[in-house]
Amino acid sequence: MRLLRLGAVTLVAAALIVALPMLAAAQQTESCGWEDGTSTLLGTNGNVTNVANVTSPGNPVHTGTHSLTLTESPHSGTPQGYIGYIEGLTDGDQVTASFWGYDDTPDVSPSLRIWGHYANSGDVNSYAGSAGGSATYSSGIGWEELSYTWTFDSSGGTRDALVIEARLYSSPSTCDSCSTQYWIDDVSVTAPNGTSITLPCAQSTPTQASTWSAIKQQYQ
Numbered sequence: 739m740r741l742l743r744l745g746a747v748t749l750v751a752a753a754l755i756v757a758l759p760m761l762a763a764a765q766q767t768e769s770c771g772w773e774d775g776t777s778t779l780l781g782t783n784g785n786v787t788n789v790a791n792v793t794s795p796g797n798p799v800h801t802g803t804h805s806l807t808l809t810e811s812p813h814s815g816t817p818q819g820y821i822g823y824i825e826g827l828t829d830g831d832q833v834t835a836s837f838w839g840y841d842d843t844p845d846v847s848p849s850l851r852i853w854g855h856y857a858n859s860g861d862v863n864s865y866a867g868s869a870g871g872s873a874t875y876s877s878g879i880g881w882e883e884l885s886y887t888w889t890f891d892s893s894g895g896t897r898d899a900l901v902i903e904a905r906l907y908s909s910p911s912t913c914d915s916c917s918t919q920y921w922i923d924d925v926s927v928t929a930p931n932g933t934s935i936t937l938p939c940a941q942s943t944p945t946q947a948s949t950w951s952a953i954k955q956q957y958q
Contacts (some may be wrong), residue, residue, distance in 0.1 A: 750800070752840060753817070757929050761942045764928075764930065764931040765929065765931065766927050766928070766931050766933075766935065766951050767926060767928040768926070768927050768928060768935040768937050769924065769925065769926040769927075769937070770821075770924075770925050770926075770937035770938050770939040771800075771801055771802050771804065771805075771923060771925075771939070772791050772802075772804040772805055772806050772923065772938065772939055773802045773803070773804050773939070774791075774804075774939045775791055775793075775804060775835060776791055777791060777938040777939035778790065778791055778806060778938060778939055779806070779808070779819045779820055779821065779938055780821065780822070780823055780862050780901075780936065780937075781819075781820040781862050781901075782808075782817065782818065782819055782820065782861050783817060783820075783903075784810075784814070784815050784816065784817025784818060784906075785810055785811060785812060785813070785814050785815070785817050785933045786808050786809070786810065786811040786817045786818070786819055786906070787808075787809045787810075787811045787917070787950060788807070788808065788919070789806070789808045789809075789812070790806075790807050790808075791804055791805075791806060791809070792804065792805060792807045792921075793805075794882060797921060797935040798840040798880075798881070798921045799921075799923060800838040800840075800881045800923035800924050801923065801924055802923075804923075805831065805840075805921050805922065805923040806819075806921065806922045806923065806938070807919060807920065807921050807922075808906070808919075808920055808922070809917050809918065809919045809920070810848075810906045810908050810917065810918050810920070811916070811917030811918070812913060812914045812915065812916055812917065813908045813909075813910060813911060813913040813914075813916045813917075813918070814911075814912055814914055815911075816905055816906065816907065817905075817906050818903040818904065818905050818906070819903065819904045819906070820854065820862060820901050820902070820903060821835075821837055821902050821903070821904050821922065821925045821937065822835050822900075822901065822902030822925060822927045822935070822936070822937055823857070823862045823899065823900075823901050823902070823935075823936040823937075824899060824900045824902075824927060824929045824933055824934070824935050824936075825859035825860070825898065825899045825934045825936070826859060826898060826899070826932060826933040826934055827890040827892070827898050827899060827900060827929070827930075827933055828890065828892060828898070829887070829890060829891060829892045830889060830890065831890040831929065831930050831933070832887055832888065832889055832890070832929075832930070833887065833888045833890065833900055833927065833928070833929045834885065834886070834887040834888075834927070834928045834929075835854070835885065835886060835902045835925070835926065835927045835928075836852070836883055836884060836885035836886075836925070836926050837852060837880065837883070837884060837889075837904060837922055837923070837924065837925040837926070838884075838922065838923045838924045839876045839881070839882060839884055839904065839920070839921070839922055840876075840880050840881055840882075840920070840921035840922070840923075841876035841877065841878050841879070841880070841882060842878060842880055843878045844877065844878030844879070845877065845878055846878070847907045847908055847909035847911075848906070848907060848908045848909060849875040849877075849878070849907045850875065850876045850904055850906060850907070850920060850922070851872060851874065851884065851903065851904075851905045851907065852871050852872050852878070852884040852885060852886050852902070852903070852904065852905070852911045853868075853869075853870070853871030853872070853877050853886075853900050853902075853903040853904075854868075854869035854870065854871050854888055854900055854901060854902050854903055855867065855868050855869050855900075855903065856868070856869050856888070856891075856893070856897045856899070856900060856901075857897065857899040857900065857901045858897055858898060858899055859898050859899045859934075861957070862901060864899070866893070866896065866897035867893065867897070868899060868901075869888055871886050871888075871903070871905075872884060872885070872886040872887075875907065879885065880899065881923070887901060889944065894922065902925075902927060904920075904922050906918070906920055925937060925938075936948070940953045945958060
């Protein structure tokens with residue numbers, strides 16, 4: 739009987755060894771296409787105006803019947819629209835985000851880029867340093883997906899959130915009398931279970947981390 743008991747314990751231990759890497763790698767994904775007809779952005783930085791949830795016909799839409807529009811006016815710096823907010827991150831967590839941007843000016847501005855900055859949980863407008871982003875700009879082919887994957891750095895535990903930005907690049911970069919309109923659609927964010935993903939029109943609740951007892955229950 740003792741040998742049989744040891745065998746059962748060994749099987750449970752082996753199952754846990756297999757399950758733990760899978761648990762650590764578990765991810766959740768949230769998406770937003772502005773189809774609710776009312777949502778816009780989580781926040782902005784710089785000269786961002788005329789932010790609106792718009793419909794087709796009359797506006798470019800990637801999927802469904804709605805998209806987001808925003809305008810840089812006047813041209814100055816690199817304004818950003820906040821399209822994603824991930825809280826509860828720790829060192830080494832990976833976050834992948836993407837959105838579709840509309841650009842019909844091949845190889846020249848105006849164009850869009852996906853970027854991010856570090857922040858703190860509980861305040862989407864907090865700023866704790868640049869997180870960088872993709873070197874790829876929209877190329878002018880119409881609707882185009884822009885994406886990037888970040889590996890989170892808490893800077894010694896001083897930050898635990900990430901804000902995803904849609905960055906606007908107009909031409910000329912500085913112009914007091916200029917304004918340029920942009921369209922964005924279908925943002926998606928994938929982050930580890932146990933974090934909270936907030937998008938303009940979709941909000942997750944933190945996924946509870948599985949406990950040892952819960953894992954063991956699966957193998958009894």
